[in-house]
Amino acid sequence: MTEQEQVSDEAVAELEAGASKLKVSDELTITIKEMHKWYGSFHVLKNINLDVYRGERIVICGPSGSGKSTLIRCINRLEEHQQGDIIVDNVELTNDLKNIDAVRREVGMVFQHFNLFPHLTVLENCALAPIWVKQTPREEAEEIAMKYLTRVKIPEQALKFPGQLSGGQQQRVAIARSLCMSPRIMLFDEPTSALDPEMIKEVLDVMIELAGEGMTMLCVTHEMGFAKTVANRVIFMDEGEIIEENDPHEFFDNPQHERTQLFLSQILAH
Amino acid sequence: MSTEQTYAPGTHPDLPPPSNTIGFVGWVRGNLLNSTTNIVITVLTVYLLYLIIPPLMSWVFLDAVLQADSRDDCRAIAKEAGHPMGACWAFIGKRFELFVYGFYPAAERWRVNIAFFIMLAAFYPVLFDHAPYRKQGLWFALLAPVILVWLLIGGFGLEPVDTDKFGGFLLTLVIGVTGIVVSLPIGIALALGRQSDMPALRIICIGFIEFIRGVPLITLLFVASTMLNYFLPPGTTFDLLLRVLIMVTLFSSAYLAEVVRGGLQAIPKGQTEAADAMGLKYWQSMRLIILPQALKISIPGIVNSFIGLYKDSTLVIIIGLFDPLGMGRASLADTKWQGLSTEIYVFVAIFFFISCFAMARYSLYLEKKLHTGH
Numbered sequence: 295m296t297e298q299e300q301v302s303d304e305a306v307a308e309l310e311a312g313a314s315k316l317k318v319s320d321e322l323t324i325t326i327k328e329m330h331k332w333y334g335s336f337h338v339l340k341n342i343n344l345d346v347y348r349g350e351r352i353v354i355c356g357p358s359g360s361g362k363s364t365l366i367r368c369i370n371r372l373e374e375h376q377q378g379d380i381i382v383d384n385v386e387l388t389n390d391l392k393n394i395d396a397v398r399r400e401v402g403m404v405f406q407h408f409n410l411f412p413h414l415t416v417l418e419n420c421a422l423a424p425i426w427v428k429q430t431p432r433e434e435a436e437e438i439a440m441k442y443l444t445r446v447k448i449p450e451q452a453l454k455f456p457g458q459l460s461g462g463q464q465q466r467v468a469i470a471r472s473l474c475m476s477p478r479i480m481l482f483d484e485p486t487s488a489l490d491p492e493m494i495k496e497v498l499d500v501m502i503e504l505a506g507e508g509m510t511m512l513c514v515t516h517e518m519g520f521a522k523t524v525a526n527r528v529i530f531m532d533e534g535e536i537i538e539e540n541d542p543h544e545f546f547d548n549p550q551h552e553r554t555q556l557f558l559s560q561i562l563a564h
Numbered sequence: 565m566s567t568e569q570t571y572a573p574g575t576h577p578d579l580p581p582p583s584n585t586i587g588f589v590g591w592v593r594g595n596l597l598n599s600t601t602n603i604v605i606t607v608l609t610v611y612l613l614y615l616i617i618p619p620l621m622s623w624v625f626l627d628a629v630l631q632a633d634s635r636d637d638c639r640a641i642a643k644e645a646g647h648p649m650g651a652c653w654a655f656i657g658k659r660f661e662l663f664v665y666g667f668y669p670a671a672e673r674w675r676v677n678i679a680f681f682i683m684l685a686a687f688y689p690v691l692f693d694h695a696p697y698r699k700q701g702l703w704f705a706l707l708a709p710v711i712l713v714w715l716l717i718g719g720f721g722l723e724p725v726d727t728d729k730f731g732g733f734l735l736t737l738v739i740g741v742t743g744i745v746v747s748l749p750i751g752i753a754l755a756l757g758r759q760s761d762m763p764a765l766r767i768i769c770i771g772f773i774e775f776i777r778g779v780p781l782i783t784l785l786f787v788a789s790t791m792l793n794y795f796l797p798p799g800t801t802f803d804l805l806l807r808v809l810i811m812v813t814l815f816s817s818a819y820l821a822e823v824v825r826g827g828l829q830a831i832p833k834g835q836t837e838a839a840d841a842m843g844l845k846y847w848q849s850m851r852l853i854i855l856p857q858a859l860k861i862s863i864p865g866i867v868n869s870f871i872g873l874y875k876d877s878t879l880v881i882i883i884g885l886f887d888p889l890g891m892g893r894a895s896l897a898d899t900k901w902q903g904l905s906t907e908i909y910v911f912v913a914i915f916f917f918i919s920c921f922a923m924a925r926y927s928l929y930l931e932k933k934l935h936t937g938h
């Protein structure tokens with residue numbers, strides 16, 4: 295099975311009909327300027343410069359340990375950077391808690407291991423942030439939650455606990471949970487790498503649909519089929535640096551840097 | 565024995581399990597008689613039970629004397645009835661009020677009874693989430709401590725009763741319940757403080773926990789009964805029971821803090837991260853996400869600490885307070901009843917066992933109720 299086949303035909307058709315022709319806007323939404331980060335004395339991110347425009351779908355790839363997770367976790371301040379600037383929707387990320395809260399309200403995140411709250415039902419997982427962060431009344435928050443659970447095609451699981459769902463279902467709940475806060479930007483950190491192969495597709499389908507709706511997405515993934523159909527830009531990182539940045543077709547067919555070529559040959563080898 | 569019946573692939577129906585693997589017979593075969601060793605152990609156990617249970621039954625029930633005025637009286641009654649003297653429960657009966665209320669004035673004991681039922685009523689909505697009118701019940705539970713203190717100590721229209729009159733089960737319950745209810749929040753706060761990003765707070769919490777854990781409870785109780793006077797401004801009197809309550813609570817909270825810390829450490833980092841990424845504040849994420857999970861896995865340890873605290877309350881004998889055990893020992897000094905220590909100790913043991921067993925069962929119930937994963 296090639297990776298492209300993991301993405302369903304309807305979803306691709308839908309995307310190609312409209313979404314992929316979505317004109318990526320001129321509106322800057324994330325600006326990262328000369329950003330550095332260290333873990334202790336370990337220089338994990340080196341001089342990162344990245345501008346993201348509203349509506350962009352950016353795929354970030356690179357070998358394990360290259361700093362991909364750290365980079366996207368800096369964008370919602372799960373990790374603190376030590377040098378340079380990160381500006382998200384005109385809010386600069388500093389130690390100011392108010393700014394951090396403002397950014398986190400705009401930015402949703404989906405993790406490799408779902409990180410659902412196991413003691414709460416699916417519905418409670420989804421309604422939690424609207425209720426406590428946005429002070430939405432409970433009934434309304436639950437309506438929102440049901441709306442997004444329907445969008446990810448598991449409304450019937452609303453009253454179950456995460457531990458009773460399959461991995462693919464859990465990840466779709468995690469996506470719905472983020473969407474309930476109506477984020478303007480979504481970050482995905484290897485959302486399918488903890489899933490059994492037969493469940494990858496259902497999660498990718500949801501992500502493709504999301505891209506089709508014009509969501510700004512930064513996605514760390516090695517799903518090259520997904521990158522080719524959805525991304526408008528692919529970024530390759532190695533040892534804490536952005537090595538290469540290109541449109542997906544150029545990136546896959548004509549990689550410039552030899553480290554990119556080596557990486558691509560390795561992941562395409564199997 | 566093999567079934568001859570065969571089925572074409574894909575058509576095999578669900579069959580019931582062989583009859584000798586289910587039901588009581590199946591259970592006995594599978595658990596008690598499933599190997600030579602197990603058979604030997606089972607036979608030995610049955611024999612031991614045969615040796616112990618009949619004499620125990622005669623002592624506790626058949627040969628027991630329920631009504632008598634002294635030990636000699638007990639013996640005489642047993643002799644008259646033509647059986648050896650079993651337990652002389654009459655002794656307990658005569659001293660029962662002392663065991664329950666201590667030296668609480670007889671005319672005011674109704675207050676203790678009411679307080680006991682108020683305590684039960686306050687615990688019910690807290691412990692069981694299916695309690696009817698739970699919301700109102702929880703408000704009542706918040707209010708209950710004030711009512712209880714008022715009822716037990718008096719003032720504001722009630723006859724004041726000194727705390728040195730408290731004794732027996734009343735004393736055990738006061739110490740146990742106060743210790744448990746107050747030490748849990750303090751323990752949680754200490755556990756969180758111990759993990760804090762603020763070094764000053766962290767050091768204070770660690771210092772406190774390690775100091776308390778490094779000193780025996782008895783020492784703390786002696787400190788409570790004597791040393792505190794040196795630290796307090798001269799002339800202040802500081803109620804002995806209150807000092808004991810503070811010491812027992814602090815002692816138990818240090819242990820709870822460590823139990824809760826274990827629970828906190830078992831929660832994957834991803835939970836905090838997901839909560840942070842959603843924009844929940846520190847206290848929200850603690851209250852809604854981390855603590856419910858951490859406390860759930862700490863339940864066995866927490867209840868274990870509670871049971872320990874409850875039983876350790878007997879140590880107050882040493883500083884001159886009379887809990888049931890102290891009461892019993894004091895009663896033995898009575899020449900009329902001399903030599904009946906077994907009855908006293910068995911009685912006190914049963915009291916503690918019932919309370920502690922109830923706690924243990926509640927903890928199991930809670931664990932089962934909170935289990936959501938598969």
Ligand SMILES: Nc1ncnc2c1ncn2[C@@H]1O[C@H](COP(=O)(O)OP(=O)(O)O)[C@@H](O)[C@H]1O
Binds near residue numbers: 336364
């Ligand atoms: N909390 C941390 N403390 C120290 N080093 C870390 C921490 N998190 C990640 N690292 C290191 O930083 C590097 C980049 O990690 P990460 O961003 O997770 O890589 P990737 O997601 O590309 O696999 C790795 O070498 C990893 O070991």
Ligand SMILES: [Mg+2]
Binds near residue numbers: 362363364483484
């Ligand atoms: Mg990673």
